[in-house]
Amino acid sequence: MLIRMPTNESPPIPSKPPRRAARGAAAAARIVPSAGGGAPSRGRAARGSARDKLIAAAHQTVRRKGYAATTVDEICAVAGVTKGAFFHHFASKDALAVAAAEGWTERARPMFELPPHTKLGDPLDRLLGHIDFRLAMLDGPVEDFTCFVGTMVQEAYATNDAIRAACEASITAYCEALTPDIEAAIARHGISHGVGAMSLARHVQAVLQGAFIMAKTTNDAAIARDSVTHLKRYILMLFSRG
Amino acid sequence: MLIRMPTNESPPIPSKPPRRAARGAAAAARIVPSAGGGAPSRGRAARGSARDKLIAAAHQTVRRKGYAATTVDEICAVAGVTKGAFFHHFASKDALAVAAAEGWTERARPMFELPPHTKLGDPLDRLLGHIDFRLAMLDGPVEDFTCFVGTMVQEAYATNDAIRAACEASITAYCEALTPDIEAAIARHGISHGVGAMSLARHVQAVLQGAFIMAKTTNDAAIARDSVTHLKRYILMLFSRG
DNA sequence: ATCAACATACCGACTAGTTGGTATGGTGTC
DNA sequence: GACACCATACCAACTAGTCGGTATGTTGAT
Structure with missing residues (x-):
């Protein structure tokens, strides 16, 4: 797998003039x-x-x-x-x-627009394609695929509310970008146990964040890929494709 | 739920004389x-x-x-x-x-010994009881239920290998404490997709770590409980109890 | 039991170096 | 020439770690 998010380069989509008044x-x-x-x-x-x-x-x-x-x-x-x-x-x-x-939110945006899987017709395929995409990202040095806001919020959640809120906004934006496809997938295929779209989106994010930590303990991505594979299996089972 | 791990008290099991030579x-x-x-x-x-x-x-x-x-x-x-x-x-x-x-490893040990669910006869019930126990722990201030080594490894994984290795050992110890029950549960009930015991144990740990981060973004445990509930459902489905 | 000799546990002022932040001056562009 | 943009020199506060010294045990020979 050679797909990789931009890491050390400048933000890919600078559309919004970085929140300055008169730019x-x-x-x-x-x-x-x-x-x-x-x-x-x-x-x-x-x-x-x-x-x-x-x-x-x-x-x-x-x-x-x-x-x-x-x-x-x-x-x-x-x-x-x-x-x-x-x-x-x-x-x-x-x-x-x-x-x-x-x-960071801007930098993550292309994940929901660029890759080929976003063009698939079935929303469930798009969701699974996204998981595969995240799976493919888990490669190379740990510091190249881990999450900036996830790392930072750990140090700021209790001591700096402005930073905490900014991290929350970024993670919420990710989950909200994931939600439409999940909602559409539920509408088309149904889902077990009445699982909600936003709840599942947040779980996806939680597993990713947890996988990053596990990767950090060993300085290796393999242990993270394993967890995301569990996540994919869970989603497949929820949609009765397991 | 009122079950809670000791937090600010001294380590519960001081059996080992804190790794000093002549004590x-x-x-x-x-x-x-x-x-x-x-x-x-x-x-x-x-x-x-x-x-x-x-x-x-x-x-x-x-x-x-x-x-x-x-x-x-x-x-x-x-x-x-x-x-x-x-x-x-x-x-x-x-x-x-x-x-x-x-x-921290010593402090976590009672989780696998003390609670009532460790006495159950079916290993799958013990595993599910442990998940319920972790779920019940997710309450109150975020800094009281989050993981010390998970927090620290994020800052040390690339800059201090001694700390990183100590964190890895603590997390590995947790996973290995969880594995016997999972193995026994697989032996008794079977499991879907040939999921391995250690792999599932690490996934449990990953979801917990991810749930902690999500809780930190909002300074609230609710979002973490939701993710661990997804985890429990996944385990139930793996063992065909969903 | 006693007491010297030693070991462990602890105290708190001090230091060398680092850190976030400032003051001020230069430079290119409209 | 006014203003945004950037460079350099600098500082006050803070930080990990040191060091001389004291207090409280422990041990073993007498």
Whole structure:
């Protein structure tokens, strides 16, 4: 399996100008030559790109080390910008965390739009295709397939409500993106025990998050794939396809 | 439901003299009057109790704030001991983390011994009873039912292999404690799709860990109970009791 | 039993280094 | 030239870990 979500690259769908008031045409200039191009004024990165690079650096670093252990200096170093740029775009480290959680939602969106399985006619096939897609993602280094908001909420749920709420919003958005297909699948095929669509969507998310933790204990994705396989079997049984 | 695991108390089964070489009869004097008794020389805590109190304080504080955000000073304050005592018993903060992960395994042991459901004759009933028990634990403040090692491994898996391995050992111990009943249940009742005992045990653990994260996103246990209910239904279906 | 000799448990002020955040100055673009 | 964008130097607060010292046992020879 070679399917993989973008990880270290910039967010794939930057449609929404990252929640700033007056941004204007700044988003149009989002090219990010990533220190290689020649035309734009010497080796200098494109002006206005620092914010996105900082968010991407936060995703990368926090998934590896956790939020508290990640320093502002390190995020800046990974992003290739200075501290001045950091505090120009974000009022604090916590403010970056909130923005990065919102950015994570954008980054996950293509999962529900791009892959071939989203074009299938049967909503149950689309749901199962999504599970297979998530299964295929569970490969390579752990820090490349785990969840940024899932990691961060563990450290923030009791100490920083703004971050917690941002993580909740991102996870809720995932579940809500999954719900329509589940609802349609229930309508077409019926489901055992009166299981609800949103409830099942949240269970999918829970199993994924749990699988990530199991993978972290061994630094290996195999144990996570096993759990998601159980999840797929459960869904098949619920829809009497087991 | 009122069943609850011990949380802020000292480890329930201190049988093993906390992995020290020559301890002798010191363990016998483990009384821990918890700052209330009158006999032992004024309000002073019992000698030799600092280590256990520090581990309990680590469990409590790390589950709430995460490992990196928890300071040594705070652990000492919660434990009611000084920094000198801390570094007398542990070479470093990381060394405490490893010891606390081992202590967590001891603390979880009664789950497989004490409750009434462990006395049931049918191993499948014991397994389902354990799930019900875990379900009943999902109540009250999130930091009181979540998993210490699951929380800590998220921050340590890529940066501290000693801590990671200690967390892995604790989770593996849980799965291995669950496996005999699952194996016996398979032998007596059969199971669908050739599901393996250890694989199912790990899935149980994964769902629990995922449920904890979901609970953290909302600071509420309800969403976690829902996922564990899905897990129970899956097990029932696997054993053709759905 | 007694007491020296030793071991363990604990105390709390101190330090070297790190961290999030600030102050201020430069630079390109409209 | 005004403003957004970014760089550099810096700081006050905090953190893990140290260290000299004290208190409370334990042991074994007498």
